[in-house]
Amino acid sequence: xxxxxxxxxxxxxxxxxxxxxxxxxxxxxxxxxxxxxxxxxxxxxxxxxxxxxxxxxxxxxxxxxxxxxxxxxxxxxxxxxxxxxxxxxxxxxxxxxxxxxxxxxxxxxxxxxxxxxxxxxxxxxxxxxxxxxxxxxxxxxxxxxxxxxxxxxxxxxxxxxxxxxxxxxxxxxxxxxxxxxxxxxxxxxxxxxxxxxxxxxxxxxxxxxxxxxxxxxxxxxxxxxxxxxxxxxxxxxxxxxxxxxxxxxxxxxxxxxxxxxxxxxxxxxxxxxxxxxxxxxxxxxxxxxxxxxxxxxxxxxxxxxxxxxxxxxxxxxxxxxxxxxxxxxxxxxxxxxxxxxxxxxxxxxxxxxxxxxxxxxxxxxxxxxxxxxxxxxxxxxxxxxxxxxxxxxxxxxxxxxxxxxxxxxxxxxxxxxxxxxxxxxxxxxxxxxxxxxxxxxxxxxxxxxxxxxxxxxxxxxxxxxxxxxxxxxxxxxxxxxxxxxxxxx
Amino acid sequence: xxxxxxxxxxxxxxxxxxxxxxxxxxxxxxxxxxxxxxxxxxxxxxxxxxxxxxxxxxxxxxxxxxxxxxxxxxxxxxxxxxxxxxxxxxxxxxx
Numbered sequence: 043x044x045x046x047x048x049x050x051x052x053x054x055x056x057x058x059x060x061x062x063x064x065x066x067x068x069x070x071x072x073x074x075x076x077x078x079x080x081x082x083x084x085x086x087x088x089x090x091x092x093x094x095x096x097x098x099x100x101x102x103x104x105x106x107x108x109x110x111x112x113x114x115x116x117x118x119x120x121x122x123x124x125x126x127x128x129x130x131x132x133x134x135x136x137x138x139x140x141x142x143x144x145x146x147x148x149x150x151x152x153x154x155x156x157x158x159x160x161x162x163x164x165x166x167x168x169x170x171x172x173x174x175x176x177x178x179x180x181x182x183x184x185x186x187x188x189x190x191x192x193x194x195x196x197x198x199x200x201x202x203x204x205x206x207x208x209x210x211x212x213x214x215x216x217x218x219x220x221x222x223x224x225x226x227x228x229x230x231x232x233x234x235x236x237x238x239x240x241x242x243x244x245x246x247x248x249x250x251x252x253x254x255x256x257x258x259x260x261x262x263x264x265x266x267x268x269x270x271x272x273x274x275x276x277x278x279x280x281x282x283x284x285x286x287x288x289x290x291x292x293x294x295x296x297x298x299x300x301x302x303x304x305x306x307x308x309x310x311x312x313x314x315x316x317x318x319x320x321x322x323x324x325x326x327x328x329x330x331x332x333x334x335x336x337x338x339x340x341x342x343x344x345x346x347x348x349x350x351x352x353x354x355x356x357x358x359x360x361x362x363x364x365x366x367x368x369x370x371x372x373x374x375x376x377x378x379x380x381x382x383x384x385x386x387x388x389x390x391x392x393x394x395x396x397x398x399x400x401x402x403x404x405x406x407x408x409x410x411x412x413x414x415x416x417x418x419x420x421x422x423x424x425x426x427x428x429x430x431x432x433x434x435x436x437x438x439x440x441x442x443x444x445x446x447x448x449x450x451x452x453x454x455x456x457x458x459x460x461x462x463x464x465x466x467x468x469x470x471x472x473x474x475x476x477x478x479x480x481x482x483x484x485x486x487x488x489x490x491x492x493x494x495x496x497x498x499x500x501x502x503x504x505x506x507x508x509x510x511x512x513x514x515x516x517x518x519x520x521x522x523x524x525x526x527x528x529x530x531x
Numbered sequence: 532x533x534x535x536x537x538x539x540x541x542x543x544x545x546x547x548x549x550x551x552x553x554x555x556x557x558x559x560x561x562x563x564x565x566x567x568x569x570x571x572x573x574x575x576x577x578x579x580x581x582x583x584x585x586x587x588x589x590x591x592x593x594x595x596x597x598x599x600x601x602x603x604x605x606x607x608x609x610x611x612x613x614x615x616x617x618x619x620x621x622x623x624x625x626x
Contacts, residue, residue: 073596074596074597074598075596075597075598075599075600079600080594080597080598080599080600080601081598081600081601082598082601088604088617089604089617089618090604090607090608090617090618090619091601091602091604092601092602093601093603093604093607094600094601094603095600095603095606095607096600098607106592106593106594107591107592107593107594108593108594108595108596109593109594109595109596110595110596111596112593131584136545138545138547139624140619140621140624186624187618188623188624188625190618191620191623192623193622193623194613194620194621194622194623195620195621195622195623195624195625196615196617196618196619196620197618197619197620197621198617198618198619199607199619324541324545326545329584329585333591334585334587334589334590334591334592335584335585335590335591336590336591337590337591
């Protein structure tokens with residue numbers, strides 16, 4: 043693939059502006075119970091049915107940490123090539139809101155569980171490293187519902203106290219495309235690790251987006267605005283584009299950018315100031331007196347490291363080496379663990395390169411059309427491998443394979459059975475083909491003469507006749523060879 | 532460090548405590564004398580001392596990841612300001 047040049051700037055009247063973006067991603071930890079209580083974390087339960095006295099902040103309740111949530115944070119940190127801190131501290135972040143019954147969120151401020159790390163992105167203009175500033179554990183808040191009653195807000199605390207990992211990036215991102223690649227990469231790593239399901243519809247992955255702009259070539263950062271709680275990649279991209287343009291307009295009109303928290307209105311496609319958050323930055327953090335410092339033995343970290351699965355970057359390298367794929371194919375096939383598992387099963391039983399081509403073509407198109415994940419594919423990896431082998435061995439042509447594929451999707455049958463019962467086998471017997479071609483040539487003597495006189499375009503006509511007579515089953519390569527030989531004679 | 536009236540009002544607002552204007556004056560005086568007392572600690576050089584967050588030299592004890600709580604909605608909602616079978620109901624708070 044040829045390398046493109048990075049080109050994302052906001053064009054103002056007085057020049058080009060670079061957009062600087064940092065993300066605070068909130069990823070819900072995969073665990074059965076909450077960070078500090080034994081309530082279930084399952085999505086979609088009846089309101090307030092997964093709430094304990096701790097989650098609803100009854101007086102005198104004491105939090106006890108879920109060891110598995112700590113392990114999950116360590117695994118994620120290792121997956122981000124980050125430093126794991128053997129000593130970390132839980133703090134109280136104080137703010138007042140109806141869905142935060144404690145009046146504070148238990149979070150980590152000065153001493154997070156995970157320190158600096160990095161994530162690699164594959165961009166069309168080359169690979170780019172994005173720095174991770176830190177990862178810390180914290181509690182989620184409850185959910186406020188504003189549209190059930192004209193004068194009241196309804197609060198559901200099922201989410202209250204569920205463990206979140208806040209993953210803070212360095213301000214290394216420069217475009218909405220890089221944000222897209224970054225979120226997808228984080229999601230992919232966490233899904234490989236099994237530490238977060240990455241389900242954005244259910245709110246398991248959301249982000250606060252920090253945006254600032256500066257003139258191209260400037261070394262200093264501009265004043266940034268934080269856009270709170272954006273829950274889809276598309277909305278993040280729209281919010282960044284809007285916000286960067288707004289900031290450039292302010293600068294060009296000689297106005298000042300206020301450092302503030304803003305909200306993205308998905309209906310109007312604009313960001314606006316959240317005035318109510320003016321006081322909110324005064325969080326008055328202090329160490330939570332209910333919780334001792336968290337000390338993690340090096341042995342636990344080493345053991346967790348040994349038990350990590352192969353992650354996308356490593357797997358990509360291996361796919362290129364072991365299966366002879368190009369970087370693009372390998373990238374697509376390792377993007378989801380389930381896709382890579384399916385591919386490896388197919389590749390074990392069939393031609394590795396052809397398997398990749400057919401998976402990324404027809405299989406993905408079909409899954410996409412039907413809105414299915416690969417785990418729900420109507421074609422099993424084993425059947426798909428048989429189809430690939432049938433193409434590779436010349437038993438069927440690529441065109442016929444598409445028909446077989448369609449029937450496989452509908453019937454779930456294996457390709458051998460379909461090819462045999464429908465008589466779709468490719469005509470690859472040279473003698474048979476030669477007989478058929480001779481028949482065609484003798485019927486079209488005038489055209490043969492024209493061809494020999496130099497009208498070479500007619501070659502396509504002969505191929506077409508062979509296909510017609512054979513119901514598309516003639517082996518195209520053999521047909522070409524034999525036709526050429528006979529037309530010469 | 533000294534606190535002025537504005538700071539007192541701000542802190543009171545953050546803490547959700549309502550303070551009469553009449554009381555602000557005496558509160559400012561009281562809090563300032565408390566701070567003055569605390570500030571005596573600044574006489575000590577603590578450059579090489581790590582902040583102490585707990586006097587126990589122990590680590591956090593953890594629990595297993597098991598579901599052992601919840602499904603007590605009736606109990607939980609007893610303290611909701613307004614009656615409702617499923618939700619806490621509070622005055623509208625919306626951006």
